[in-house]
Amino acid sequence: MRPRRAIYRPRAMRARRATGTRSEIRRRFTLVAVAAASALPFLAAPASSMAVSFSTPAGGSTYARVHASNGYRLNFSENDRGYFSVRVVGHDTDTSFGLRGGPVAGGRVSANLGKRGRFDLRFVPQGRVEKVPNGGFCSGPAGRWQAGYLVGRARFRAEGGFTQVRLHKVPAAHETSPKLHCHFSEASLEAEEHKKLRRMEVRASARKGHTHESLEAILFYRHARPARRRVRFRAFRKEADGRIAITREAKVEARESSFSLTGGPKMPEEVELKAPAPFAGSATFTRTAESTFEWGGDLSVTFPGLAPVPLAGPSFSTSVCAGKRCATKSSKALEKLVGELFSGPARAR
Amino acid sequence: MKARGCLVAALAVLIALAGASGALARVGPHRRHVEVRHPETVGQLRLTKVGPYNVAINFEQPDLAILGVNKGNPKTLTTDQTAYGTHFHGSLVGGTVRARFGRVGSIAVRFVPSGKPRLGRQEKGCEGPPPRTEEGSFVGVVSLRGEGGYFKVSAHSATGRLERTFRETCRVRHVETKVPPVSLRAAVQATRRLVLGSFTSTLASVLAGGSEGGREVLVRAAHDEGSPSASLSAIAFEYQGKMPVERTAWLPSTPAGTFVTTLPGEHPATAAVKGTGPFTGEAEYVGASRLSHEWTGDLTAHFPGLVQPLTGPHVYSSLCVVSTLVDPNGCEAVPPDWQGPEISPGTESGKVQGAEG
Numbered sequence: 001m002r003p004r005r006a007i008y009r010p011r012a013m014r015a016r017r018a019t020g021t022r023s024e025i026r027r028r029f030t031l032v033a034v035a036a037a038s039a040l041p042f043l044a045a046p047a048s049s050m051a052v053s054f055s056t057p058a059g060g061s062t063y064a065r066v067h068a069s070n071g072y073r074l075n076f077s078e079n080d081r082g083y084f085s086v087r088v089v090g091h092d093t094d095t096s097f098g099l100r101g102g103p104v105a106g107g108r109v110s111a112n113l114g115k116r117g118r119f120d121l122r123f124v125p126q127g128r129v130e131k132v133p134n135g136g137f138c139s140g141p142a143g144r145w146q147a148g149y150l151v152g153r154a155r156f157r158a159e160g161g162f163t164q165v166r167l168h169k170v171p172a173a174h175e176t177s178p179k180l181h182c183h184f185s186e187a188s189l190e191a192e193e194h195k196k197l198r199r200m201e202v203r204a205s206a207r208k209g210h211t212h213e214s215l216e217a218i219l220f221y222r223h224a225r226p227a228r229r230r231v232r233f234r235a236f237r238k239e240a241d242g243r244i245a246i247t248r249e250a251k252v253e254a255r256e257s258s259f260s261l262t263g264g265p266k267m268p269e270e271v272e273l274k275a276p277a278p279f280a281g282s283a284t285f286t287r288t289a290e291s292t293f294e295w296g297g298d299l300s301v302t303f304p305g306l307a308p309v310p311l312a313g314p315s316f317s318t319s320v321c322a323g324k325r326c327a328t329k330s331s332k333a334l335e336k337l338v339g340e341l342f343s344g345p346a347r348a349r
Numbered sequence: 350m351k352a353r354g355c356l357v358a359a360l361a362v363l364i365a366l367a368g369a370s371g372a373l374a375r376v377g378p379h380r381r382h383v384e385v386r387h388p389e390t391v392g393q394l395r396l397t398k399v400g401p402y403n404v405a406i407n408f409e410q411p412d413l414a415i416l417g418v419n420k421g422n423p424k425t426l427t428t429d430q431t432a433y434g435t436h437f438h439g440s441l442v443g444g445t446v447r448a449r450f451g452r453v454g455s456i457a458v459r460f461v462p463s464g465k466p467r468l469g470r471q472e473k474g475c476e477g478p479p480p481r482t483e484e485g486s487f488v489g490v491v492s493l494r495g496e497g498g499y500f501k502v503s504a505h506s507a508t509g510r511l512e513r514t515f516r517e518t519c520r521v522r523h524v525e526t527k528v529p530p531v532s533l534r535a536a537v538q539a540t541r542r543l544v545l546g547s548f549t550s551t552l553a554s555v556l557a558g559g560s561e562g563g564r565e566v567l568v569r570a571a572h573d574e575g576s577p578s579a580s581l582s583a584i585a586f587e588y589q590g591k592m593p594v595e596r597t598a599w600l601p602s603t604p605a606g607t608f609v610t611t612l613p614g615e616h617p618a619t620a621a622v623k624g625t626g627p628f629t630g631e632a633e634y635v636g637a638s639r640l641s642h643e644w645t646g647d648l649t650a651h652f653p654g655l656v657q658p659l660t661g662p663h664v665y666s667s668l669c670v671v672s673t674l675v676d677p678n679g680c681e682a683v684p685p686d687w688q689g690p691e692i693s694p695g696t697e698s699g700k701v702q703g704a705e706g
Contacts, residue, residue, distance in 0.1 A: 266614030268674045289609040290579065291552040291572035291670070325677045328575060 053183045056138070060176035062107045062123050064150050072163035072304075074156065076109065076119065080176075084111035084119070086156060088163055092278060093304050094249040095158065107174050109150055113244060117156035121167070123174050124149045132175065137184055143177035159305030197224035200259070202271060202285065204295055204311060204318040212238040215283075215299070215311040217273050219259040230256040233275040235301040237309060248303040250278050263287070269320045269327035278302045283312035285320050285329070293318070293329035382524045386475075386517050390441045394458065394487045394509045399500045402653065404493070406448075406456065412436045413536050414448040414456075416493070418500055418653050428544075429627050431495070431596045431653040433589075434537035444511065450493065451592040458489035460511055477517025484510050496654040537586075537593045544582045544599045550574040550679030552671060553610045555620045555634050557644050559664035563587055568650065568659045570608040570622045571680070574673055579608035581628060583650040585657050596652035598627040613672045618642075620668050627651045632660050634668050642666065 063077035072090035085098040099111060107123030125148040132143035154167040199221045205214035216234045230253075237248045254276050263270025267287060274282040283297035295318040300308035319328040392408040399418075407415045414437040419430035437448035444460030462485035469480035487509040494501045545567060547554075554571035564587040572579050582599040603625050610620040620634040630649050636642035644666035648659045667685035676682055 263612070263672075264614055266675065267612055267672045269672055287612055287672075289611070290605065291610065292577060320674070322674045325674045327673055330575070330577070 058179045062174045064172035068163040068165040078109040119154040121150040121152040138180040138182040140180040141178045146174045162304040204316040206316040210240045229253040231259045392511045426601045428599045434533045454493035458487035475519035478515040480514045537595045554680045557666040561663040
């Protein structure tokens, strides 16, 4: 189970929340959608329908949101199973650091992030406990929400110091939710962005040890998005630094010219991507005379605090899809494995 | 991973083809119909390895005997095979078989079981004696010699096996449609679809085929979706007297550079095939237009017992290069563009049809 998103609401918002406003329901939907996405692989949904039913366990979490330096926002939380997460959002990027925190004791938020800092805060409730509606997708008793403050000491400095913050007292909230039974239909899961709006997609991913890097580029139809937002680029990187799990994401939208179909109408799988900052360079997906595919170029992404990360090359497995039709290139490692399956390891290719 | 899937599927098909058991209906959970299945006996005579070749004779009721001479690598699935078909005399149920394979030779053997028969599992919902497998040996005379002496065997005994099913009544959900008895030619050409087909969509393929002096020849080079290399296969079929003979050379995976083509939409469309394994020489396809293309070179297939050129004035060709984003079924959905008589790689229609061009 992923930790809950840390969202702190100002007092003005709290007055409306008990009535189950649209934003609250959307937030609930987001929380449960995250749980649904995690649960999807484990649920045996019938092939004919993508509808998903599942239960979320009872639990609680303490969270807060603060402004950090250089225009970034910092959300941090710890759930009642001791999982601590701090998320840095801003400048089209999203970086999360997660780990098992300190000993669980009544709404404490404590974690040692090593060179990145330390959190040692306790929750001080203020005001009355309020009920939280479940939204339209889940059934079960209402949850509880308690406003308050986190007091103590916290300091955080991200890699290269791209953002930092020091805290002694910060507005926060503690939320508990009972066990919920949720049901999502295919329509509700895809409501925000239907697949039919996508004209073409490029996905590339590579894995090196515990590091996983991936790129997603989607070209939308003209009727789906305005010209300046016709293409969406997203880059991900997952890694582990000791016991800290780190996920990074960069997301930008660009004009149609950033996603060019270089192969013409008879070979639409040949594409060239040129993404704007924080991306740099370009990548091409080309078909060879042996009807295999190559993914090359100098496309890279710069995540905050890191050197540019290459997103093209032979180590990436890549697919270019138009609807359900795809042209796929396996990674070199997989190609080698398949080659050995057919021809034996001694064969020179 | 698709290529791995192909490998598994290919193995499954090979095992299914190699198995000598009869076709049995799958029984579903709702058994509403009663089906009567007739007894069936199949057998196999296995000879020890003759040079690089494995030699075996499969017997099928009512009277089909298929002599298979093959050289293969189970790891790479590379196969060179020649199959000779004939009708046998005698009774497979009684275990007595006499068969003449034309100039190749003949056999006159009788089955002698050894040990207890192995009883198979009765299918769920069926009543009757369970299937039985008898291991033993065929004793008598086996005298066979391939063309030019590429294999030669003379023996008085060979290991063998008989598999028997008995009359049984089964409660099934759907009654199996009755499959007509397999003809001798179809039995000899059993692996044709596997060798000339594809398990996934084909992105590029060149087909060439023709007929000369009563011998039909087909060659196919293809790039399948998800496979890192090309497959190369060829078939030669002829009648030696009344005996159908099918020769097969099949390389499911080839070294880089074996088969290269122009890209979809490029003009003129060209392709080149470089020989490897049992293939030697090279061939080139050049297509100026749909109505004008040529297939030239010295590509040759070295089948067991036959060296066959795969180019020439009587060999017609067709090239297909597609994008799966445009046509998801690949070249399988594109009819061959023969610049001459229509040639079909189908099981029963491997002959050249028509005579135009």
